[in-house]
Amino acid sequence: MNRKNLCTWLVMLFIVACTPTESVDGCRLPRCITYGLTLSPTGIDPHINQSSELGIVLRQVYDTLVYRHPETKAFVSGLAQSWDISEDGLNYTFRLKQGVTFHDGEPFNARAVGINLDRIMNPDLASQRAKLLLGSYERYEIADEFTIRLILNQPYSPLLDSLSQVYLSIASPKALESYADDQIRYQFHQVGSGAFRFVEYLPEDRIVIERQPNYKWKPEFYGDVPEGALERIEFRFFRDPATRLTALESGTAHIMGEILPTDARSITGNASVQLYPVAVPGQPLQFYFNTAKAPTDRLEVRQALIHAVNRRVIVEAVYQGFSPVAWSALSSVTAFYNPALEGAYNYDLAVAQTLLEGVGYIDSDRDNILDLNGVPLEITIIQPPWGLVPQVAQLLQDQWRSIGVKVNIAPVTGFAALSEKVATENYNLVSFDTFGLDPAFLNARFLSDGAVNWTGYQDSELDQWLNSAVEITDEANRSQLYGLAQERIMARALILPIRDYVNINAAVTNITGLKYDPYGWFPLLYDVVYIP
Numbered sequence: 001m002n003r004k005n006l007c008t009w010l011v012m013l014f015i016v017a018c019t020p021t022e023s024v025d026g027c028r029l030p031r032c033i034t035y036g037l038t039l040s041p042t043g044i045d046p047h048i049n050q051s052s053e054l055g056i057v058l059r060q061v062y063d064t065l066v067y068r069h070p071e072t073k074a075f076v077s078g079l080a081q082s083w084d085i086s087e088d089g090l091n092y093t094f095r096l097k098q099g100v101t102f103h104d105g106e107p108f109n110a111r112a113v114g115i116n117l118d119r120i121m122n123p124d125l126a127s128q129r130a131k132l133l134l135g136s137y138e139r140y141e142i143a144d145e146f147t148i149r150l151i152l153n154q155p156y157s158p159l160l161d162s163l164s165q166v167y168l169s170i171a172s173p174k175a176l177e178s179y180a181d182d183q184i185r186y187q188f189h190q191v192g193s194g195a196f197r198f199v200e201y202l203p204e205d206r207i208v209i210e211r212q213p214n215y216k217w218k219p220e221f222y223g224d225v226p227e228g229a230l231e232r233i234e235f236r237f238f239r240d241p242a243t244r245l246t247a248l249e250s251g252t253a254h255i256m257g258e259i260l261p262t263d264a265r266s267i268t269g270n271a272s273v274q275l276y277p278v279a280v281p282g283q284p285l286q287f288y289f290n291t292a293k294a295p296t297d298r299l300e301v302r303q304a305l306i307h308a309v310n311r312r313v314i315v316e317a318v319y320q321g322f323s324p325v326a327w328s329a330l331s332s333v334t335a336f337y338n339p340a341l342e343g344a345y346n347y348d349l350a351v352a353q354t355l356l357e358g359v360g361y362i363d364s365d366r367d368n369i370l371d372l373n374g375v376p377l378e379i380t381i382i383q384p385p386w387g388l389v390p391q392v393a394q395l396l397q398d399q400w401r402s403i404g405v406k407v408n409i410a411p412v413t414g415f416a417a418l419s420e421k422v423a424t425e426n427y428n429l430v431s432f433d434t435f436g437l438d439p440a441f442l443n444a445r446f447l448s449d450g451a452v453n454w455t456g457y458q459d460s461e462l463d464q465w466l467n468s469a470v471e472i473t474d475e476a477n478r479s480q481l482y483g484l485a486q487e488r489i490m491a492r493a494l495i496l497p498i499r500d501y502v503n504i505n506a507a508v509t510n511i512t513g514l515k516y517d518p519y520g521w522f523p524l525l526y527d528v529v530y531i532p
Helices: 003-018 052-058 110-121 159-163 173-178 183-188 241-250 261-267 299-307 311-319 349-358 389-401 415-423 439-446 460-471 475-491
Strands: 032-037 066-068 075-077 080-085 091-096 137-144 147-152 196-202 206-211 232-237 273-279 285-289 378-383 406-411 429-431 495-499 502-508
Touching (some): 032 241, 066 159, 075 080, 091 110, 110 137, 110 147, 110 173, 183 196, 241 261, 261 502, 285 389, 299 349, 378 389, 378 415, 389 406, 389 429, 415 429, 439 475, 460 475
Parallel strands (some): 032 232
Antiparallel strands (some): 066 075, 080 091, 091 147, 206 232, 273 502, 285 495
């Protein structure tokens, strides 16, 4: 070996010797963990994309103007120290915290909030959720360096709830401006002010964040950084549900989301893994009926299909009893849920058959499929891959076949493909749901001109109830309006609700301090301790 090669070899040996010890999956020890995500998002920019997966990561990276307390659900200070709402509900004045800096050293102030709002409202930005969350927001005024006023063109009572969500996170103006000409690239270089800084994003592989020292502007529900607190988190993708429990048991992952219900049942007797089931507010797992396409353009057909579904069997078989049966357009842990609907549309094959016979469906050719004037009773379901919807759709197909309905299942690979399929209008049912604490999300789905009204149903009275419910602030009046809206949605059989979502998470037992924010999907990892 010559002198040059010897020196090179010694340098390489020194580098290897000084490299921190890593676990099998590459996570540095001792205060680094692997958090299992269940799908690889198409993008993770909070202002552009809308998946729950991005929020799992970015809730740690960004702060929001306000937060909801994870226990009381009350609004508490975030980047805004305090706020006032004008009597007419059109002006929200936020007094901002001082001394806050983003992870790139950029100072936080009213200008930073304004730049973020401008980005979210940019008509050239392909925003899928953030813009909708702002409701009737029109513009902002900067009163001074640490005071900003948001001005609405009409009252919008869910605004504080919207501002507490990760999709309205506040990013560094410097970072946003650096990628103003290529918005897609920002997702790989995100800069927030939260407890963890963004390190890297390798699509289909991993997302890495590391604790940011001197996080002094934390919300009130965070305590002091505990001994043994996490320093680094590597989020990796476990798309195959069958691999998730195995990953926890083998040490490949330390925390895992969306554990299979069958695996969750077995975990109850596993001393090395603990369950963290979290009820998720918003819409239940449901199927929208297309009221503009035969045969689901007939109310009686829609009602018959609901009565012919044994939801309790589905919940037990697919979700192992971890999820309650759904009865409404809102899950039972969502604000203004109407419990009076529980028990409506009970499983009753006799009622289903009577409804179908009443509109003329018979089995005229004795092929076990009902028909009307020789046209078979045939429906098409758009089936996304998440939430165990494929298993649910299979059971629906089996149950509906028993009353003479032919069911075609059209699987799609993800949200983009689902949206494209819906745009063809060639479907009778499509499974999709939105999550949130405030039911303002119903407007986009059920207003006659709603942006994503996939039912095609139009009802001026329902429009009035939903529009009024987001304009008034009185809780009792909002509850009454949303109660009426839920009753109308179910009376007109616009959806087939299946189960209320429960996010079944699990972690190894040497993880402590794990909790989730009130929206159900997003962990709060600031206080988590890992003792190897």
